[in-house]
Amino acid sequence: MPIPLLDIQRLTVEVDRHSILDRLDLAVQAGEIHALLGANGSGKTTLAYVLMGCEGYVPSAGRVRLDGTDLLPLKMHERARLGLTLAWQEPARFEGVTVREYLSLGKPGCDPEPALKRVGLDPDRYLTRRMDKALSGGERHRIELASVLSMKPKLAILDEPAAGIDMLSIGHIIDIIRALKEAGGSVLLITHQEDVALIADRASQLCAGRIVFSGSPREAVDHFRGQTCVRCDGEVCGYVRP
Amino acid sequence: MSDLEHLMRVLPMVGAEPAILDDTGIAHVVAQGHHILSRRTVPGLRVELEETPGALIGQIVVEAGVTIVQPIHLCFGLTHPTGVQQIAIDVHVQEGAQARVLSHCLFPVAQAAQHRMQAMMTLGSGASLTYTEGHYHGLHGGMQVLPHATIKIGKGARYFSDFSLLSGSVGNLDIDYLVEVEEEGLAELSAKIFAHKTDRITLKESVILRGERSRSLIKTRVVLEGDASAEITGITEAHAKGARGHVDCMEIVQGRAHASAIPIVKVFHPEAKVTHEAAIGSVDKKELETLMARGLNPEQAVELIVSGILR
Numbered sequence: 001m002p003i004p005l006l007d008i009q010r011l012t013v014e015v016d017r018h019s020i021l022d023r024l025d026l027a028v029q030a031g032e033i034h035a036l037l038g039a040n041g042s043g044k045t046t047l048a049y050v051l052m053g054c055e056g057y058v059p060s061a062g063r064v065r066l067d068g069t070d071l072l073p074l075k076m077h078e079r080a081r082l083g084l085t086l087a088w089q090e091p092a093r094f095e096g097v098t099v100r101e102y103l104s105l106g107k108p109g110c111d112p113e114p115a116l117k118r119v120g121l122d123p124d125r126y127l128t129r130r131m132d133k134a135l136s137g138g139e140r141h142r143i144e145l146a147s148v149l150s151m152k153p154k155l156a157i158l159d160e161p162a163a164g165i166d167m168l169s170i171g172h173i174i175d176i177i178r179a180l181k182e183a184g185g186s187v188l189l190i191t192h193q194e195d196v197a198l199i200a201d202r203a204s205q206l207c208a209g210r211i212v213f214s215g216s217p218r219e220a221v222d223h224f225r226g227q228t229c230v231r232c233d234g235e236v237c238g239y240v241r242p
Numbered sequence: 243m244s245d246l247e248h249l250m251r252v253l254p255m256v257g258a259e260p261a262i263l264d265d266t267g268i269a270h271v272v273a274q275g276h277h278i279l280s281r282r283t284v285p286g287l288r289v290e291l292e293e294t295p296g297a298l299i300g301q302i303v304v305e306a307g308v309t310i311v312q313p314i315h316l317c318f319g320l321t322h323p324t325g326v327q328q329i330a331i332d333v334h335v336q337e338g339a340q341a342r343v344l345s346h347c348l349f350p351v352a353q354a355a356q357h358r359m360q361a362m363m364t365l366g367s368g369a370s371l372t373y374t375e376g377h378y379h380g381l382h383g384g385m386q387v388l389p390h391a392t393i394k395i396g397k398g399a400r401y402f403s404d405f406s407l408l409s410g411s412v413g414n415l416d417i418d419y420l421v422e423v424e425e426e427g428l429a430e431l432s433a434k435i436f437a438h439k440t441d442r443i444t445l446k447e448s449v450i451l452r453g454e455r456s457r458s459l460i461k462t463r464v465v466l467e468g469d470a471s472a473e474i475t476g477i478t479e480a481h482a483k484g485a486r487g488h489v490d491c492m493e494i495v496q497g498r499a500h501a502s503a504i505p506i507v508k509v510f511h512p513e514a515k516v517t518h519e520a521a522i523g524s525v526d527k528k529e530l531e532t533l534m535a536r537g538l539n540p541e542q543a544v545e546l547i548v549s550g551i552l553r
Contacts (some may be wrong), residue, residue, distance in 0.1 A: 052531075052535055054531055055527060055531065075534075076531060076534040076535060077534040077535075077537055077538060077539045077540070077543075079535075080534065080535050080536060080537040081537045085535050085536060085537075086535045088528070088532065091532070092526070092528045092529045092532045093529075094529055094546075094547065094550050095463075095492075095550050095551050095553075096549070096550030096551055096552070096553035097546065097547075097550040101546075105533065105536040105537065105538060105546075106536055106537040106538055130550075147536065151536060151537070
């Protein structure tokens with residue numbers, strides 16, 4: 001087995017003495033799309049925030065390596081410059097900042113048009129628009145993904161990238177996730193949508209802060225759908241055999 | 243260097259170019275203290291200003307039905323560290339007329355100076371006035387600026403104002419605008435200010451929606467750092483059927499700065515509606531983290547957020 005691009009070992013996060021991530025182990029290989037499934041409250045978004053280094057998400061134990069570099073001592077922008085990024089489930093709004101500026105962050109002179117086209121948005125209509133309330137939730141989601149694509153990260157964490165996207169546009173989201181892989185990157189794909197999860201190379205199920213299943217996406221989806229959780233017996237995550 | 247050259251040299255600080263003085267198609271007035279240094283008018287526009295020892299007094303009239311194609315430039319300022327400039331001016335945009343005014347207030351070397359503006363503006367039925375006011379108060383923070391205005395907007399008229407003070411020190415700024423809007427009239431007031439050090443800002447904008455289906459928006463964006471402080475009051479009263487008003491105030495506070503926002507909304511008719519939103523605090527955490535997740539360091543991220551808010 002090659003050395004994983006992302007190597008998480010015994011990662012533990014507690015909030016008010018309540019365990020959110022409990023000695024979590026997870027590996028994502030280079031060039032892999034790895035789907036992460038789990039019930040609401042199972043710790044998926046917390047894991048994303050801890051990996052990115054968001055304020056207030058500090059693990060009490062464990063180790064995380066990205067391409068061999070210890071991630072946890074680094075600040076958020078240092079992690080980003082190492083090749084890690086995060087697309088939020090609910091993307092931020094930026095008053096006054098144009099889509100062109102947003103897609104060119106840290107890359108002056110770059111051409112943002114290809115990334116915008118890749119998410120199915122017309123550059124002529126969108127590049128001069130502002131990232132404010134005038135954009136719908138779905139538009140912001142797609143621009144967020146275009147921003148991640150134009151960054152060419154080693155590992156992109158996508159937190160519910162298809163949430164709020166109309167069914168006709170899901171194909172663009174799937175296309176851009178694949179584009180991240182084609183560009184040589186890896187994706188940690190947090191999703192509740194089966195058709196999105198099934199494009200992954202591998203998938204894991206998270207329950208009560210710990211990985212309880214890893215396998216093919218089909219296996220993981222079936223496991224998630226049909227079985228009582230092996231870890232909590234449905235007490236925490238609510239998943240019981242139908 | 244003449245006073246005129248001095249003022250023209252700093253004109254780019256508020257986004258304008260000295261070449262406007264040479265363009266015969268552009269009306270302008272340039273005044274240092276209470277002395278008019280340059281002026282030009284265009285057909286349909288009357289500029290009647292009188293120099294007095296204590297003030298610059300007069301009126302500007304856009305005649306009925308006339309559209310002034312190019313913006314009218316009003317450039318007021320002081321070229322000395324101390325002094326007082328007082329302006330009492332009436333602006334009348336008559337029925338059906340349209341004009342844009344770019345007001346440049348320049349005090350590049352002020353250390354203990356004062357600028358007072360007392361304005362009365364009237365917009366006749368169906369008239370339109372866009373009043374954009376850019377200030378530059380130099381770097382010393384010794385400027386006291388008191389622009390006070392009453393604006394009466396006639397039936398179906400449209401008034402847009404945009405005040406900005408984004409570079410240099412603010413000093414002590416005390417804005418007080420009262421706007422009255424008649425039937426189907428529209429008032430949009432926008433202010434953007436970046437304050438530093440010990441700058442003090444008092445901004446009071448009052449809109450009274452008197453007429454049916456009259457509308458208004460008060461939008462304020464203030465960023466404070468150092469020991470600066472601001473008190474922002476946005477008042478909207480709706481008195482008639484179908485009147486709609488909104489107050490939107492955002493203040494970003496950094497360092498030891500402090501701010502208050504006081505939105506006051508009053509409705510006197512069951513079919514009128516006024517809404518408000520006010521946000522005061524540090525830079526939004528999610529915006530900051532999103533930019534840092536794209537590789538910007540915290541300082542770069544704050545700079546981008548602040549510059550966006552002040553656009």
